[in-house]
Amino acid sequence: MRLDGWIEVFRAGDYGAKGEWTADDVARIAASYDRSYHESPLVLGHPKTDAPAYGWVDQLKAEGGTLLAKLRDVPAELGEAVRAGRWRKRSVALYRDLDGKGPYLRHLGLLGAEPPAVKGLQPAFGEAGDAAFLEIEQEARKTMDLSEVRRAMSEALTEFGERLGLKKPEATAEAVKAAVAEQAAAIRAELETGFSEREKEMQKSIDELKAANEKISRSGAENELLQFVEKAANEGRLTPAALPAAKALAALLAGHSTTVEFGEGDAKKSVTAGALFGELLAKLPVKVEFRELTGSLKTAAGGEVVEFSAPAPGVEVEGVDLAARAQRIAADRKLEFGDALKLARRELQGVA
Secondary structure (H helix, E strand, O other): OOOOOEEEEEEOEEOHHHOEEOHHHHHHHHHHOOOOOOOOEEEEOOOOOOOEOOOEEEEEEEEOOEEEEEEEOOOHHHHHHHHOOOOOEEEEEEEOOOOOOOOEEEEEEEEOOOOOOOOOOOEOOOHHHHOOOEEEEEEOOOOOOHHHHHHHHHHHHHHHHHHOOOOOOOOOHHHHHHHHHHHHHHHHHHHHHHHHHHHHHHHHHHHHHHHHHHHHHHHHHHHHHHHHHHHHHHOOOOOOOOHHHHHHHHHHHHOOOOEEEEOOHHHOEEEEHHHHHHHHHHHOOOOOOHHHHHHHEEEOOOOOEEEEOOOOOOOOHHHHHHHHHHHHHHHHHOOOHHHHHHHHHHHHOOOO
16 A cells, blocks of 8 residues: 555445445545645544644545545655555544534544654644544455556546646546657657758758868869960960960869760770860960071160061961060060060060
8 A cells, every 4th residue: 555646545335333324425525625624634543632643634535435535744654664564454533524514534544553753743633633523444455446446547647647737637548648649749850850950960061061172172173274374375385365265264174074085996085174175285386486586586786676587487476576575575684585485475465
């Protein structure tokens, strides 16, 4: 037996000299209980008026001719003794008619062992202690009938429902199941939402890393192609007029990973468009051949170019202009011809 929750304290029946108590009588006892008028104590044995209270009856209810009580303020020592089986019997003291209220519970008693040592207990009885009453003992049963099993299950489900926050304390099994399903659905939705958000964050990080890598790769490819363009220009394979377009094309091709296949048989190759552009630049013919131009240039004593003969066959006039300008800069500034050529090209492009 346990003292927490609802416990059976009395049942309707014929108690011989103490009278026959019907289910209606049991219902009247439960209905008339009023803690503010007389709060029934939990006592041990057959107490006198000065006996201490080991707890108090908080509520009473009747179910099918059975009187059930819910207790409060029961010392832990007494609860342990009851669970250990040292208090197997219960007795109730009933007033036949207390001040016109009808049958009323005077006290609930436990029988069967020495009282536990508990300090600071409240007195069990007040002013109504001298009123006439009768005591009825009942043995604590070790088995439960079907109605008691159902009641215990209902109370357990009700308590579980209250913990889940149901509005009605007398929750049915169906209501508890619905509440559990609702809680499970809410938890599942929360977990799925959290997982989806984390998945989005991870995908965003992956996309950002891919974009950064692509940017780095594109920047490296662009720098490599620009070096090919500069080399081709320095070698005279590109004219100053073609240089800006070549640089723009290099920047465009650097951002593409498309491959191009060309050639046949063993000579067949597959390269990126940027790599193919670099190979093309390297294979361009030299537009300006300085060795041919040098012999045709005529300079004055001060080094200034005053005239030049017609360019050799295959040499572009624009390249000749560049070479002449480079020759003049080299003479004026006492520079190597290669450095003077770079300055001449910048001047022709309008770069300071």
